[in-house]
Amino acid sequence: MDFYHGSKIGGLIELKPFPLENINFPEPVVCLTTNKQLALHYIKDTTESPMLNICNDGRLIFQEMFSGALEYLYKGKSGYIYHCIGDYEINEKIGVMYTATSKKHVPVNNCEFIDDVYLKILEYEKTGMFTYEKYENLPQWRHDIIRGIVIRLIKKGNWINDPEHIEYKKFSERWPIYLKEAIVLNENNLL
Numbered sequence: 001m002d003f004y005h006g007s008k009i010g011g012l013i014e015l016k017p018f019p020l021e022n023i024n025f026p027e028p029v030v031c032l033t034t035n036k037q038l039a040l041h042y043i044k045d046t047t048e049s050p051m052l053n054i055c056n057d058g059r060l061i062f063q064e065m066f067s068g069a070l071e072y073l074y075k076g077k078s079g080y081i082y083h084c085i086g087d088y089e090i091n092e093k094i095g096v097m098y099t100a101t102s103k104k105h106v107p108v109n110n111c112e113f114i115d116d117v118y119l120k121i122l123e124y125e126k127t128g129m130f131t132y133e134k135y136e137n138l139p140q141w142r143h144d145i146i147r148g149i150v151i152r153l154i155k156k157g158n159w160i161n162d163p164e165h166i167e168y169k170k171f172s173e174r175w176p177i178y179l180k181e182a183i184v185l186n187e188n189n190l191l
Contacts, residue, residue, distance in 0.1 A: 003032035003100060004039035005082040010113070012082060015106040020094075029101040032088055035060075036081060037124050038098055043079030043117045054097040059128070062121075064135035065146055066174040075118035082108045150175045154182040155191050 005015055017028035033039050035058050051069075053061040062070055084107065088100035114120050124130035138146075150171065154160060159168040160183055171179045185191040 001034065001085065001087060003034060003084045003086065003088055003106075004036045005030070005032050005084065005106075006039035006042035006079060007082065008043055008077070008079045010080050010111070012080075012111070013108055015082060015084065015102075015108065017103055017105070027103065029091075029103055030106045031094065032084060032100045032102065032106065033096075033098045034090075034100070035098040037121075037129060038096075039081050040114065040117060040120055040124075041074075043077065043081075043114060044073050048073055056097075058098070059131065060124070061131040061133060063133045063142075064138070065149075067135045069135065070121070070132060071118060074121060075116065077117045078113070078115050079117060081112045081114060083110045083112070085109050146175075147178055147181075150178040151182050151185070151191075154179065160186050160191075 015030045015032075017030050019028050020031070031042075035054070037058070037060055038052075038054065041052060041060070041062075051063040051065050053063065055061065064070060066072075086102075086106065088102050088106075091099060091101040094101060121130060122132075125132055154171060157165075157167050159165050159171065160179075162168055168179075182191055
């Protein structure tokens with residue numbers, strides 16, 4: 001069966017297991033997907049998490065959490081999609097449809113260089129296999145959900161008390177209104 005793995009690192013002849021810190025998975029694994037387009041979305045900064053919905057037909061829906069998120073995450077960034085062939089089992093514990101894992105090294109069959117990940121993603125939009133939901137066009141209830149997520153992240157990270165922290169700066173650029181709201185809530189012991 002064909003599997004894919006997206007990475008910013010080139011020249012790999014095998015993929016090695018690594019810890020999945022942002023998923024808190026118990027052991028190092030190689031993550032693979034049967035969805036080549038999904039692999040493309042993992043050619044990014046590992047600290048950023050795209051908001052993707054994966055449909056049963058393989059179509060991806062990118063939901064912007066802030067204005068210009070797709071461009072910010074991917075424009076001008078290059079990387080590689082590794083093609084691997086094997087009998088890897090889909091791992092539902094990961095929580096991402098079409099994802100398989102391997103605790104062992106995975107040999108690479110071939111590799112495709114992606115010059116601009118953003119432009120490659122937009123090619124899927126032309127085929128109907130990618131839907132781009134822009135922040136400005138989201139209904140109010142979706143903005144309310146994003147607001148709740150952002151406020152919780154600010155509270156969890158306690159960045160209000162450290163304006164020099166990189167996360168504070170990120171939140172002040174992307175969600176300045178929500179950050180100001182969190183500061184007021186914090187000042188009134190409501191955060």
